[in-house]
Every structure is written in structure tokens, then in C-alpha cells.
Amino acid sequence: MELRHLRYFCVVAEELNFTCAAERLHMSQPPLSRQIKQLEQEVGAELFERSSRGLRLTPPGVFFQQHALQILEKVEVTIDATRHMARKKRDLFGIGFVPSVFYGQLPMLVRDMRRLDNIELTLSELTTVQQVQALKAGSIDMGFGRLRIDDPDIEQEVLFNETLIAALPTGHPLEGTSPSCEELACYPLILFPAKPRPSLADMVLGIFRRRGLKVDVVQEAHEVQTALSLVASGIGITLVPEQMKRVQRDGISYVYLEDKTISSPVICSRRRGEKPSPLMLEANHILNILIDNRHTKRYP
Incomplete structure (x- = not known):
């Protein structure tokens, strides 16, 4: 299944007419009908009810349409954000966190890093175990949790208790x-x-x-x-x-x-043995200041 199949389906679901949908997609009607039929075969369900009165979405078709639209919207948002980042020549820096740490130092870290001109910051709500997997996959650069994880590829630092x-x-x-x-x-x-x-x-x-x-x-x-x-x-x-x-x-x-x-404990997780990037060095610097402020009771 490719994204074009989802686009084809969504247009047909909106028009409920193969001829009109084909015109919108700038293609002929027979290939479009074949693509939709192949999609139904791959999904394993009839998405449209075909009758002499025209097309109608089946209950599985309604469900599939809702999720297909969400997928296409997510793809569009991701593409736009990527283009924006490329135009601004910004580097991506990802932070993972468990919700219970987002009421102390982490919001201040996020605030200070967002002030930097060269960074596109992404935040992901993840458990500590999920953070470890995301760090290893490269989808985040730093994680904040409360669980000690024994993994040779990950280093953990207890910031404070x-x-x-x-x-x-x-x-x-x-x-x-x-x-x-x-x-x-x-x-x-x-x-x-x-x-x-x-x-x-x-x-x-x-x-x-x-x-x-x-x-x-x-x-x-x-x-x-x-x-x-x-x-x-x-x-x-x-x-x-x-x-x-x-x-x-x-x-x-x-x-x-x-x-x-x-x-x-509040624990910061990072990839082990990786040379810190300029953004990581900046994040570590800000984090050290925030933790020092906490230890010296310069803020609650």
C-alpha cells in the first residue's frame, strides 16, 4: 500500500463517483477503479457499496476514511515542518520525557533552548523504557525519566532525587x-x-x-x-x-x-559514547545551571 492509494481512496470517498474523482485526480476512470479494488483486496474489506444508485461507504470504509485522512494530514504536516527546518537551516533536537518531570526543570530547559536560533525542538511524551528505544533509534537526543535502565548503549545521570x-x-x-x-x-x-x-x-x-x-x-x-x-x-x-x-x-x-x-530520582538518559553535538553541549550547559539552581535553592 502506498500513500497514493490513500489519496485516491479519500478523493473517491469524498466524491462518491469514480468519474468525478478521476477528473480531480487527472487520471482516467478505469485505472482508478482498479486501484481502489486492489486497495480493498489488500485491506481485506469492501470499502464501498456499489449499486445502480452510485457509491456508498461501507462501515469499514467510513472507519478507513477517518484514519486515512489522519495519516495524510500527518504526512503533510511532517513535510511542511521538514521544509521549514531546511529553509531556516535549523538542527533537530529531540527530548523525551515522562509527564511527572514536566513540572520542574524541564519546562525551563525547553524555554531556554527554544530561544536558540539554530534549533528545531521536538518533545515526545515517552516512558523511560520507550525513551531508551527512541535514543537508540535516533528519534530523540535526550530523555528525562525516573527509572534506571541497564543498557550498554545508554548512559544515565541522576540529576537529583x-x-x-x-x-x-x-x-x-x-x-x-x-x-x-x-x-x-x-x-x-x-x-x-x-x-x-x-x-x-x-x-x-x-x-x-x-x-x-x-x-x-x-x-x-x-x-x-x-x-x-x-x-x-x-x-x-x-x-x-x-x-x-x-x-x-x-x-x-x-x-x-x-x-x-x-x-x-529524576534521570537524564543519553546515547553512550557519542561525541556531543553543539546542541547537546548547549543543552547540557543549560541543564547544569538549572540543576545547580535547584541544589542551591535559588528556586523551588
């Missing part, structure tokens, strides 16, 4: 306290992300497991924002990185734990 705090529904019995893990284990727990694993969810479970505590996992969410919405709904409590305090949401109270050493 971030304190974990509890997010509680407003009015919760533990609100205004500094609860112990034993106290937290008495309440339903919300974990994130649900998958893929391992992830921060497994780190949180490990905190309780190492203390011999059993927890009631009432819900697993894919994203931290979903987990907080569940907390606000009174479904349960969850542990989040300290930077999430920046997210002010109705129905949620944040409290520090009794054990202030409970934390999660």
Missing part, C-alpha cells in the same frame, strides 16, 4: 498531618502510570513492600493528571513528586510524609 508527597482528597483525615507509610497504607491507593511497567507505580509499591505493608490499589491511571482527578473525586490517595504541588486543583491537598527521605 525528588521528594515524594501524598495527594489527598480535601477533608481527608490525614490532611494537615505528616503521615507515616503505615498510616497511608490504611487508605485506598491510586497508582500511575498503569502501563507499561516497570514505572513510578512499581517504585511506590516498593516503598510499602520494603516496610512489610500491604496496600489496597483501588485504581491505576495512565497519567498523573488522571490520578489527581481520581484523588479529587475521593476514590483514594496517591504519591506524587514534590513538583506536583505547582498543580493547584480543587479538591486536593498535598502533605509531606513523615519520612522525608522517601523520594524518586
Whole structure:
């Protein structure tokens, strides 16, 4: 299947008339009909219902049209962005991240790098495991996550350890306290992300497991924002990185734990043994300043 087949199909689906579609595509009608028939054979479904009254999309045809249009639009956007980058003579720099690190230093890094004239910055929301694969494939240049991965092609640097705090529904019995893990284990727990694993969810479970505590996992969410919405709904409590305090949401109270050493690492992943490009050197320089600011408490 080629992109032209998708274009042919989308025009026919819009016109619902082979003759009119062929005119728009500047081709004759018989070859167009053959191309659509071949497409249907490759897909394994009839996309059009043919009758004396004309053409009509079948249910599989409607589904295929929706996704074909999305694919063609994505291709067009990618081509335009590539041309724009070539005209501006900008170099591409990709950053992968897990959502829970996007509330501290990472937005500042992105902001400062976007000010550079010679860079086209791309951001990809990826788990740490996915970041490793993307780094090896060359689709990103730097990743930010919380999971240690043992891979000979990837080097990881722990930037700092971030304190974990509890997010509680407003009015919760533990609100205004500094609860112990034993106290937290008495309440339903919300974990994130649900998958893929391992992830921060497994780190949180490990905190309780190492203390011999059993927890009631009432819900697993894919994203931290979903987990907080569940907390606000009174479904349960969850542990989040300290930077999430920046997210002010109705129905949620944040409290520090009794054990202030409970934390999660923020880890930067890069390709191992690769000579740093000028953009990588610039990114490392900005990152070092931001991390130094955090350690010296020049900002929260």
C-alpha cells in the first residue's frame, strides 16, 4: 500500500463517483477503479457499496476514511515542518520525557533552548523504557525519566532525587498531618502510570513492600493528571513528586510524609559514547545551571 492509494481512496470517498474523482485526480476512470479494488483486496474489506444508485461507504470504509485522512494530514504536516527546518537551516533536537518531570526543570530547559536560533525542538511524551528505544533509534537526543535502565548503549545521570508527597482528597483525615507509610497504607491507593511497567507505580509499591505493608490499589491511571482527578473525586490517595504541588486543583491537598527521605530520582538518559553535538553541549550547559539552581535553592 502506498500513500497514493490513500489519496485516491479519500478523493473517491469524498466524491462518491469514480468519474468525478478521476477528473480531480487527472487520471482516467478505469485505472482508478482498479486501484481502489486492489486497495480493498489488500485491506481485506469492501470499502464501498456499489449499486445502480452510485457509491456508498461501507462501515469499514467510513472507519478507513477517518484514519486515512489522519495519516495524510500527518504526512503533510511532517513535510511542511521538514521544509521549514531546511529553509531556516535549523538542527533537530529531540527530548523525551515522562509527564511527572514536566513540572520542574524541564519546562525551563525547553524555554531556554527554544530561544536558540539554530534549533528545531521536538518533545515526545515517552516512558523511560520507550525513551531508551527512541535514543537508540535516533528519534530523540535526550530523555528525562525516573527509572534506571541497564543498557550498554545508554548512559544515565541522576540529576537529583525528588521528594515524594501524598495527594489527598480535601477533608481527608490525614490532611494537615505528616503521615507515616503505615498510616497511608490504611487508605485506598491510586497508582500511575498503569502501563507499561516497570514505572513510578512499581517504585511506590516498593516503598510499602520494603516496610512489610500491604496496600489496597483501588485504581491505576495512565497519567498523573488522571490520578489527581481520581484523588479529587475521593476514590483514594496517591504519591506524587514534590513538583506536583505547582498543580493547584480543587479538591486536593498535598502533605509531606513523615519520612522525608522517601523520594524518586529524576534521570537524564543519553546515547553512550557519542561525541556531543553543539546542541547537546548547549543543552547540557543549560541543564547544569538549572540543576545547580535547584541544589542551591535559588528556586523551588
